[in-house]
Amino acid sequence: MLRPSSVEILAPAGTYEAVEAAVRCGANAVYLGGKSLNARRNAGNFSAQELKEAVEYCHARNVKVYLTLNTLATDKELKSDVQLALREACEAGIDALIVQDLGVARLAKKCVPSMPLHASTQMSVHTLSGVKELGSMGFTRAVLSRELSIDEIEYITKNSPIEIEAFVHGALCMCVSGQCLMSAMLGSRSANRGLCAQPCRLPFAAENGTGNDLSLKDLSAVDYLEKLKEIGVKSFKIEGRMKRPEYVAAAVTACKNALEGKEDLELKNHLKGVFSRSGFTHGYLTNELGRDMFGIRSKDDVLSAKPALKELAHLYEKETPLVGVSFMFCAYDGETASLSAKANGKSVFVEGDIVAVPAKNVPLSEEKIRQQLEKCGGTQFFAEEIEVDIDENISLPLSSINALRRRALDELYKKLKEPYTHSFRYENVENPVKKVNNPCVFAYFSNIEQVKTAGKNVEKILVPLKIAAKTLDLFPEKTVACLPRVFFGRDEELFAKITELKVKGLKKVSCSTLDAVNIAKRVGLPFMMGHGSNVFNYQSVLQYRELGAEEILLSPEMTLTQASALGGDRLGLITYGSLPLMITRNCPVKNGKACADCGGKSVLTDRMGISFPVICGEGYSQVLNSRPIYMADRERETTFAAFYLLYFTTETPEECESIISAFDNKKEPEGEFTRGLYYRGVE
Numbered sequence: 001m002l003r004p005s006s007v008e009i010l011a012p013a014g015t016y017e018a019v020e021a022a023v024r025c026g027a028n029a030v031y032l033g034g035k036s037l038n039a040r041r042n043a044g045n046f047s048a049q050e051l052k053e054a055v056e057y058c059h060a061r062n063v064k065v066y067l068t069l070n071t072l073a074t075d076k077e078l079k080s081d082v083q084l085a086l087r088e089a090c091e092a093g094i095d096a097l098i099v100q101d102l103g104v105a106r107l108a109k110k111c112v113p114s115m116p117l118h119a120s121t122q123m124s125v126h127t128l129s130g131v132k133e134l135g136s137m138g139f140t141r142a143v144l145s146r147e148l149s150i151d152e153i154e155y156i157t158k159n160s161p162i163e164i165e166a167f168v169h170g171a172l173c174m175c176v177s178g179q180c181l182m183s184a185m186l187g188s189r190s191a192n193r194g195l196c197a198q199p200c201r202l203p204f205a206a207e208n209g210t211g212n213d214l215s216l217k218d219l220s221a222v223d224y225l226e227k228l229k230e231i232g233v234k235s236f237k238i239e240g241r242m243k244r245p246e247y248v249a250a251a252v253t254a255c256k257n258a259l260e261g262k263e264d265l266e267l268k269n270h271l272k273g274v275f276s277r278s279g280f281t282h283g284y285l286t287n288e289l290g291r292d293m294f295g296i297r298s299k300d301d302v303l304s305a306k307p308a309l310k311e312l313a314h315l316y317e318k319e320t321p322l323v324g325v326s327f328m329f330c331a332y333d334g335e336t337a338s339l340s341a342k343a344n345g346k347s348v349f350v351e352g353d354i355v356a357v358p359a360k361n362v363p364l365s366e367e368k369i370r371q372q373l374e375k376c377g378g379t380q381f382f383a384e385e386i387e388v389d390i391d392e393n394i395s396l397p398l399s400s401i402n403a404l405r406r407r408a409l410d411e412l413y414k415k416l417k418e419p420y421t422h423s424f425r426y427e428n429v430e431n432p433v434k435k436v437n438n439p440c441v442f443a444y445f446s447n448i449e450q451v452k453t454a455g456k457n458v459e460k461i462l463v464p465l466k467i468a469a470k471t472l473d474l475f476p477e478k479t480v481a482c483l484p485r486v487f488f489g490r491d492e493e494l495f496a497k498i499t500e501l502k503v504k505g506l507k508k509v510s511c512s513t514l515d516a517v518n519i520a521k522r523v524g525l526p527f528m529m530g531h532g533s534n535v536f537n538y539q540s541v542l543q544y545r546e547l548g549a550e551e552i553l554l555s556p557e558m559t560l561t562q563a564s565a566l567g568g569d570r571l572g573l574i575t576y577g578s579l580p581l582m583i584t585r586n587c588p589v590k591n592g593k594a595c596a597d598c599g600g601k602s603v604l605t606d607r608m609g610i611s612f613p614v615i616c617g618e619g620y621s622q623v624l625n626s627r628p629i630y631m632a633d634r635e636r637e638t639t640f641a642a643f644y645l646l647y648f649t650t651e652t653p654e655e656c657e658s659i660i661s662a663f664d665n666k667k668e669p670e671g672e673f674t675r676g677l678y679y680r681g682v683e
Helices: 016-024 048-059 075-079 081-092 102-111 128-136 150-159 182-187 222-231 245-259 265-274 299-316 366-373 398-416 448-457 465-474 491-504 514-523 538-547 560-564 632-637 653-664
Strands: 008-012 029-033 064-069 096-099 117-119 141-143 163-170 218-220 235-238 323-331 336-343 346-355 381-390 440-444 460-464 479-482 509-511 527-529 549-553 571-577 580-584 601-606 611-617 620-624 643-647
Touching: 008 016, 008 163, 008 245, 016 029, 016 048, 016 245, 016 299, 029 048, 048 064, 048 081, 064 081, 075 081, 075 102, 075 538, 081 102, 096 102, 102 117, 102 538, 128 141, 128 150, 128 491, 128 514, 150 163, 150 222, 163 222, 163 245, 182 580, 222 245, 235 245, 245 265, 245 299, 265 299, 323 366, 323 398, 336 398, 346 398, 366 381, 366 398, 440 448, 440 653, 448 460, 448 465, 448 653, 460 465, 465 479, 465 491, 491 514, 509 514, 514 527, 538 549, 571 653, 632 653, 643 653
Parallel strands: 008 029, 008 235, 029 064, 064 096, 096 117, 117 141, 141 163, 163 235, 323 381, 440 460, 440 643, 460 479, 479 509, 509 527, 527 549, 549 571, 571 643
Antiparallel strands: 163 218, 323 336, 336 346, 580 620, 601 611, 611 620
């Protein structure tokens, strides 16, 4: 069996059995995680020894292995766990690292400079601008956001300086990956730290909606693989490190069949049966968003899995011939026979222990030799080419030829599984702590009326682009224009808009992702890193400063203790606001009513009757927390910060003014509020 050569089928593996299932069914690469620091910490995952064994198994079958280090890391983890994981990756012979945290990426480039880096979908890269920024930073591949359409993906692949990987099967998060705080805020289990509790799969109801308006069906783009291949996607990624080997086998086989032009309806039904949420969707790829994309894991879905599992287990129960071998057999009168074997750039040579003699009856024929060398059954090898050079009229026992074949393949297996070498060096990641004792106040305002009323009382005014021009008219020195948190396929449009604002007098922008950073740099405007940039450690602070960021807003998932350890040099905290828990391209409210009836402001209600505001604008929806963070009365614990950010969304102008005054006077909170994660932290 030959795998697709021009593209890569990339399979998930949470266990060693899943590795076997993926490889035997035709995956070109697998991705897996160690025991910590990966986005599926509840999967089985791999110890250092298990990782080495998995890599040996894969490399011996011409399959690459990528290690997931795709979570945010604390400074303590950067000193120990991350560097240990990097060293173990070198020792195991990993082919590439998949990373989310720019601090982890920065450290990896110093510790293991020869190791390729893939940017996880958790980096929230969704435009060509972001991909180009990754390329300039040394990344070799970008895993795009799952919300992109085929047309948007094509524009990126046709112009990208690095490889592009896209998800083609598996779970769809409602929120753009890397931008979700829901599990963290509701239960301290962080999606950015690999322990998402998936609260979105529980009932969250929009008015007249489905009742589960944050739960999407799983993606299946199997029928679109040829198109994705045609437009230049390099790697087809299957989600599912928490799922069974049978699922992995079915998904890989379905992808392989699609690329070979095979239609197997029974397999597709089994794939749907082994795991789906009321079927599959391809809505983002084809711009068919809406109610049909939503679904839950029903009792019928669970029951349909049992018969499918039994059938799918047969797909990987035996070793599959995956590696083509070129044999060269030589035998001459009076000499021992020899056999060379080559595969994947490695070669071996073995000699027999029986001398060829003149034939008394039937001489040894080339056809007989070929027949014996083709018997590679039970191994991962198959005879791709066979050359024979023998004297005429000689005789050798067929058993000696079989023995040569077995020895050659055993030696070749040993060579193929030898790990690739990457040198590792330990890095000192201590950071100098600088304290700031007089923080200033920044405020994000969502509408111009808030700005008019309360803007005079803060140091910097952060606003969405739609009101940036009007804000400049009122406060030209204070205005910071916020690029959207996500802006699928609109990077050149936004480049033009920011350029226009620069001419009008804009002096700074706020960025949440590398997409926005690239635009700011191209326009030539100073920028700060705002909410969504996931700055969780000092290495990521250094990386953003190297990119050119001035002020940097720290992640709201940090505790005050962790944040203060970074020092306060141009670092800020969100100290007020109903934080966006989710950013989604598929508006949950539209499941029940049209945009015209909503007006861009609505709510979702959970099973406890708690309401979560939903606001729309700039091409996406945001699900806000049910209550605001409030830290005005905790100033003594936060004076290490250089600035506080007050994040106003649904507040009236008068409420904005009142809250700013409360911070000036260190006032105790009134009404419902939260301290966020500043004391309890995240797992």
